[in-house]
Structures are given as C-alpha cells and as structure tokens.
Amino acid sequence: MEDEENIEEELFLVESQLHDIQGQIKTLLDRQEELYERQLQLKALLEVSKMSRNKSNYGSSVTLEDWSGSFPWDSQADDTRFNVFGITSYRSNQREIINTVMSGKDVLVIMAAGGGKSLCYQLPAVLCNGIALVVSPLLSLIQDQVMGLAALGIPAYMLTSTTNKEVEKFIYRALDKGEGELKILYVTPEKISKSKRFMSKLEKCHHAGRLSLVAVDEAHCCSQWGHDFRPDYKNLGILKIQFPSVPMIALTATATSKVQMDLIEMLHIPKCVKFVSTVNRPNLFYKVYEKSPVGKVVIDEIANFISESYPNNESGIVYCFSRRECEQVAKELCDRGISAEHYHADMDIIAREKIHMRWSQGKSQVIVGTVAFGMGINKPDVRFVIHHSLSKSMETYYQESGRAGRDGLSSECVLYYRPGDVPRQSSMVFYENCGLQNLYDIVRYCQSKRSCRRGAFFQHFGEALQDCNGMCDNCASSIELKEIDATSYSNKDVDLKREEIEQLIVQLILDHVLKEEFQHTAYSTNAYVTLGPLWKPALQGNRPVKLEIAVESSQDRGGGGRLSKGAKRSWMSDLEAKLDELRRELSSSSSNRGISIFPHAVLSSEQISLLSCQKPTTEAELEKVIGKVKTEKYGGRIIELMRSYVTDARAGNGADASKRNKKDKDVVCGE
Numbered sequence: 001m002e003d004e005e006n007i008e009e010e011l012f013l014v015e016s017q018l019h020d021i022q023g024q025i026k027t028l029l030d031r032q033e034e035l036y037e038r039q040l041q042l043k044a045l046l047e048v049s050k051m052s053r054n055k056s057n058y059g060s061s062v063t064l065e066d067w068s069g070s071f072p073w074d075s076q077a078d079d080t081r082f083n084v085f086g087i088t089s090y091r092s093n094q095r096e097i098i099n100t101v102m103s104g105k106d107v108l109v110i111m112a113a114g115g116g117k118s119l120c121y122q123l124p125a126v127l128c129n130g131i132a133l134v135v136s137p138l139l140s141l142i143q144d145q146v147m148g149l150a151a152l153g154i155p156a157y158m159l160t161s162t163t164n165k166e167v168e169k170f171i172y173r174a175l176d177k178g179e180g181e182l183k184i185l186y187v188t189p190e191k192i193s194k195s196k197r198f199m200s201k202l203e204k205c206h207h208a209g210r211l212s213l214v215a216v217d218e219a220h221c222c223s224q225w226g227h228d229f230r231p232d233y234k235n236l237g238i239l240k241i242q243f244p245s246v247p248m249i250a251l252t253a254t255a256t257s258k259v260q261m262d263l264i265e266m267l268h269i270p271k272c273v274k275f276v277s278t279v280n281r282p283n284l285f286y287k288v289y290e291k292s293p294v295g296k297v298v299i300d301e302i303a304n305f306i307s308e309s310y311p312n313n314e315s316g317i318v319y320c321f322s323r324r325e326c327e328q329v330a331k332e333l334c335d336r337g338i339s340a341e342h343y344h345a346d347m348d349i350i351a352r353e354k355i356h357m358r359w360s361q362g363k364s365q366v367i368v369g370t371v372a373f374g375m376g377i378n379k380p381d382v383r384f385v386i387h388h389s390l391s392k393s394m395e396t397y398y399q400e401s402g403r404a405g406r407d408g409l410s411s412e413c414v415l416y417y418r419p420g421d422v423p424r425q426s427s428m429v430f431y432e433n434c435g436l437q438n439l440y441d442i443v444r445y446c447q448s449k450r451s452c453r454r455g456a457f458f459q460h461f462g463e464a465l466q467d468c469n470g471m472c473d474n475c476a477s478s479i480e481l482k483e484i485d486a487t488s489y490s491n492k493d494v495d496l497k498r499e500e501i502e503q504l505i506v507q508l509i510l511d512h513v514l515k516e517e518f519q520h521t522a523y524s525t526n527a528y529v530t531l532g533p534l535w536k537p538a539l540q541g542n543r544p545v546k547l548e549i550a551v552e553s554s555q556d557r558g559g560g561g562r563l564s565k566g567a568k569r570s571w572m573s574d575l576e577a578k579l580d581e582l583r584r585e586l587s588s589s590s591s592n593r594g595i596s597i598f599p600h601a602v603l604s605s606e607q608i609s610l611l612s613c614q615k616p617t618t619e620a621e622l623e624k625v626i627g628k629v630k631t632e633k634y635g636g637r638i639i640e641l642m643r644s645y646v647t648d649a650r651a652g653n654g655a656d657a658s659k660r661n662k663k664d665k666d667v668v669c670g671e
C-alpha cells in the first residue's frame with residue numbers, strides 16, 4: 001500500500017517535471033521562431049541599405065528636406081484642396097507627402113485607415129500636367145474612387161475587365177496621343193503584368209512626357225509577409241524600371257518593418273522618402289462588453305444598442321465568427337427591426353456585390369459579415385463596428401474595428417467578450433505560426449478592466465503611448481474595481497460567480513499556469529485545459545495571478561444606455577437628418593458614366609455637420625463650407641433647404657433647437 005503511494009508520488013513528480021520540460025521546449029521553439037524571423041528581417045535590411053549606398057555612390061544622395069516648408073505650388077495646391085476636393089485643412093502628414101511627390105521623389109506612406117491617403121496622390125495628380133496611373137487591388141475600391149473623383153469633376157477613369165470597348169478606346173487614345181481629358185487612370189495589377197498592349201501605350205505616354213506619377217495603393221499586397229498578398233502585385237517592380245524618372249508613391253495602412261522593407265525592394269524604390277503616421281485613431285471609442293452566454297440576450301443587446309444609439313440609419317458592421325452565425329445574427333437583427341444583411345465567402349460574388357452596394361448607398365443599415373467582409377470597404381461614415389465574437393489577433397481587430405469612422409467623426413468599436421469564446425478561436429488558430437500568442441494578446445485586451453484599450457494598440461504596434469482622452473471604456477469608466485490575487489482562488493474552493501470562474505481560468509492560461517491542448521476528432525478540433533509550465537510556482541504561492549473584478553458587477557445592460565461617459569452619441573439634428581436625406585436623393589439621381597454616385601460623395605458627414613452649424617443661405621457662404629465644385633453642382637438644392645429651414649426656425653418651429661440640446665456634437669464649429 002505504502003509502496004503504491006510512493007510510486008504514485010514519484011509518478012506525479014515525473015509527470016510534473018515532464019510538463020515543465022515540455023513548457024521549456026515550447027518556449028525555446030518559440031524563441032527559435034522569433035530569431036529566424038529577425039534573421040530574415042536583418043538580412044533584408046542589410047540588402048536595402050547596401051542598395052541605397054550603391055546608388056548614392058553614383059552621386060544622387062538624398063538630402064534631408066523640410067517637406068512642410070513653402071513650395072512654388074502652395075497656393076495652387078490650397079485652391080485645389082478646398083475648391084475641388086472640398087477639404088478645409090490638411091490632416092497630419094498630407095501636406096508633406098504632397099510636397100514630396102510634387103518634388104519628384106518616390107514616397108512610401110504608412111497611414112492608418114481613413115487617414116486620408118488618397119488625397120496624397122489625387123491632389124498631385126490634379127496639379128501636375130499629364131496622366132497619373134493608380135494601381136489598386138480591387139474593382140470595388142477602384143469603382144468607388146473613380147465615382148468619387150467624377151463627382152468632384154475630375155476626369156478619372158478605370159481600365160479593368162469591366163471597362164467597355166468605347167471607354168477603353170478613349171483611354172488608349174489619351175495615353176497614346178494625349179487626346180481627350182484624362183487625369184487619373186486606375187488599373188488593377190493584372191493590367192500591368194498581363195496586358196502588353198496596355199504597357200506599350202503607357203510607354204508611349206511616358207516617352208511623350210505625359211505620365212505624371214505612379215501610385216500603388218494598398219501596397220502591402222506586394223509582400224507575402226503582409227496580410228493580403230496578391231501575386232500580381234509582385235510584378236509592379238517593372239513600373240520603376242520602365243519609368244525611372246516618374247515619382248512613385250506607395251501607400252498602405254498597416255505595414256510591419258518587414259513588410260516595409262519588402263515593399264521598398266519589390267517596387268525598386270530604395271531611396272523613397274518614408275512617412276509613417278501614428279496608428280492612433282482618436283475618433284474611435286473602444287469598448288468591451290461582457291457577452292451573455294445566452295445567444296438571444298446578446299442579439300437583444302446589439303439590437304438595442306443600434307436602435308438607441310443610431311436611430312437615423314447610420315451605417316455599421318457586425319463581425320461574426322462563422323458563416324452560420326453570420327446568417328443567424330442578421331436574421332435575428334431583422335426580426336428586431338434592424339435592416340441588416342449577411343455577407344460571407346460562401347455567397348456568390350454578385351450577391352455579395354449587391355449587398356455591399358445597398359449598404360454603401362444607405363439602403364440597408366448593417367452588414368453582418370465574417371472576415372471576408374474586408375478590404376474594399378471604402379465607406380467613410382461607418383459609425384459603429386460591433387464584434388459579436390472575439391477576433392483572432394490584435395492586428396485583425398485593429399483592422400476590422402478600424403473600418404469605423406474613416407471620415408474622422410466619432411464612432412464606436414464594441415467587442416462582445418466572453419471567456420467561453422476563447423477555445424472556439426484557439427482551436428482554429430493554434431496551428432498557425434504564433435497563432436495562440438496572437439490570440440492571447442487580444443484576450444488580454446478583453447480581460448482587462450483597467451488598462452487603456454488604446455494603449456494596447458500602441459504597445460502592439462511598438463509606438464509610444466499617447467493620451468486616450470477618455471475614448472475607451474476603461475479610461476472613461478467610473479466603476480470601482482478590485483484586483484484580487486487569484487492564486488489562492490486557483491487552488492481552493494471559493495465563492496466566485498460562473499463568469500468570474502471562466503475569467504479566472506482564462507487568466508491562468510494567459511499567465512501560463514494552465515495551458516490549452518488540442519485534439520483532433522474526425523469532425524472537429526477540441527481544446528482541453530491542462531497544467532501549464534508555471535503551475536508549480538503558482539501553486540506554491542510564488543507567482544501571483546491577478547484578476548480584475550468589478551465591485552459593482554451589475555452593469556447597466558440596456559443598449560445605448562451602456563455608453564460610458566466620454567463616448568459620443570451620434571444622433572443627428574433635424575437639419576442634419578434633412579441634409580442626409582438630400583444627399584441620398586441627389587446621389588440616386590446623379591450618375592456618372594453609368595455608375596451611380598454614393599451619398600458620401602455628394603456631401604461628407606463632416607460637411608453635413610458644418611452646414612448644420614453654419615447654415616449658409618447664399619452661394620458665397622456655401623462655397624466657403626463645401627468649395628466651388630460642389631456648390632456649382634448641388635448648391636441650388638442645398639440653399640433651398642437651408643433657406644426653408646432657417647425661415648421655419650424663425651417662425652418659431654423650435655423642434656430642432658430642443659432636440660439639439662440633447663445632443664453631444666462631434667464637430668466643433670469655429671475658425
């Protein structure tokens with residue numbers, strides 16, 4: 001009997017040592033992986049540095065310049081910015097980038113989603129003589145841009161598989177002979193790599209000195225290290241080889257240093273001037289909501305949130321984990337009166353396009369999508385992005401939530417988190433390189449009730465911390481928290497609520513006291529929890545495990561009522577709602593070369609806010625708000641609406657005034 005106990009004891013000891021060793025092996029393997037990755041990075045860096053040294057030896061070294069200084073084109077650029085693009089002032093780095101391109105340099109732009117990258121090549125394209133070539137990966141992105149430019153009266157065209165023969169002829173004549181009006185030409189990368197005819201016309205255009213610049217949008221698609229590699233982007237290096245004197249501008253929203261080096265090498269722009277902007281999106285309010293284990297309750301909450309916070313059909317996206325979940329959530333939101341449609345990769349491309357189009361035109365309010373609803377979403381006025389389930393990494397969450405508020409106005413990013421969702425994701429990502437590590441980073445983000453959400457992004461992208469300004473739930477929250485040392489809880493029977501126990505288990509996994517293991521069955525992969533590498537010190541009390549628990553855990557669960565202090569409501573005033581209606585009407589009645597114009601191309605949400613503040617009633621006043629081109633096109637109808645509104649208000653119809661008092665405005669009017 002005693003013998004048996006001894007054997008059992010030793011067996012336990014051996015098993016625990018084996019566990020320890022397995023943990024150490026895993027740590028070493030992870031480290032090996034990191035070192036391999038760093039080795040590759042350093043080799044690439046060396047290569048790029050050698051290349052630029054060799055080039056500068058030939059006498060054309062880069063001098064440091066002040067790109068924000070004065071340049072000969074300043075006044076013309078300001079005039080075009082305001083009167084053609086209707087943009088009041090530049091955003092961070094735009095002016096410098098435009099000056100660099102105008103100076104004939106190659107440029108690499110890394111700027112967050114919605115930062116305003118398009119203007120950085122569109123404005124120089126308008127200012128320069130000749131034709132600018134823009135390479136963009138998706139038809140939908142191209143259509144959206146061409147339509148937006150056409151609405152501004154800029155002669156932009158696209159040459160893709162959908163271009164009809166007549167337009168193609170027009171484009172070829174413009175390239176070949178300089179006939180007709182063509183300022184910006186959009187193509188997909190396949191045109192460069194597959195159409196000899198197109199390339200020969202482009203060469204003619206260049207030889208005649210009519211190719212003003214080349215822009216490569218979504219440039220991360222060049223790199224296989226990026227998240228959206230497109231094989232045809234690999235061949236874009238030919239552009240710099242064929243047109244070495246034409247400035248190239250490569251633009252992307254996210255690029256790690258490895259991707260950046262890859263881009264520079266592939267596009268042959270070793271001497272490019274690089275502009276890296278912050279990843280911060282100050283207008284986005286980040287929050288994590290506790291997700292109920294009951295599916296219907298979650299949908300009720302989402303539906304309440306949308307209908308209370310966004311009663312004027314403001315656009316949003318709900319991201320779901322699976323295709324089935326996507327369809328179900330869309331249906332249940334519809335049952336609750338929200339106009340929602342689902343979108344996933346199982347649907348055919350035409351159905352997907354239709355849904356995307358209806359949403360872009362404001363005919364449906366919400367798209368419930370899987371990750372397939374990704375690049376190509378160019379809608380600037382998405383007011384909320386809700387994650388019904390956890391994303392698989394901080395990077396994916398940053399990108400998906402970042403589709404909100406590209407117009408710079410306040411928008412919300414809500415993630416519904418419940419520890420029970422972790423194994424669903426972990427059993428999908430554990431075989432990916434660093435998959436679990438990436439997942440645990442976002443889980444850490446969700447578990448924390450104290451740390452700034454925005455701070456987690458700065459940390460993830462290796463950027464210095466910036467002030468959150470109360471624009472996340474944790475920074476804005478006044479809920480009292482207690483931090484308990486969960487070490488004692490992890491080895492005793494204690495009185496924790498079910499959700500808190502789940503939260504504790506996940507915390508123990510994050511702290512390596514427990515770990516997930518995976519087993520395949522014929523139909524699925526199951527995640528199990530076993531002892532992790534640090535179970536012993538935790539059990540011995542040498543390693544504290546901290547768990548943050550809300551003292552007052554009965555949070556207000558009522559939809560819009562859950563907005564923490566600091567979050568901005570986006571209710572529209574009466575006048576804004578009228579202007580919104582007008583832009584929809586004007587967009588559906590105007591079309592350009594058969595492509596209908598989106599409402600935001602008629603008036604941006606920022607312009608609507610400014611108009612409702614300043615209430616211009618003459619053409620001259622209106623021009624000061626939205627610029628010349630839009631005043632000429634839509635001025636009549638806008639002034640008509642403004643005048644009747646102002647007359648009504650003077651006659652004592654104070655409905656709007658009383659409503660506006662309730663509002664928390666996004667845009668502050670002033671000089």
Ligand SMILES: Nc1ncnc2c1ncn2[C@@H]1O[C@H](COP(=O)(O)OP(=O)(O)OP(=O)(O)O)[C@@H](O)[C@H]1O
Pocket residue numbers: 087088089090091094111112113114115116117118119252253380406407408604606
């Ligand atoms: N200086 C500015 N002032 C106000 N609005 C601007 C300014 N620059 C750009 N915008 C607007 O911001 C929105 C987003 O711009 P844009 O499409 O160029 O973003 P992006 O950086 O290309 O983002 P993404 O990576 O998502 O493609 C557009 O509606 C654009 O008109």
Ligand SMILES: [Mg+2]
Pocket residue numbers: 117118217
């Ligand atoms: Mg863009």
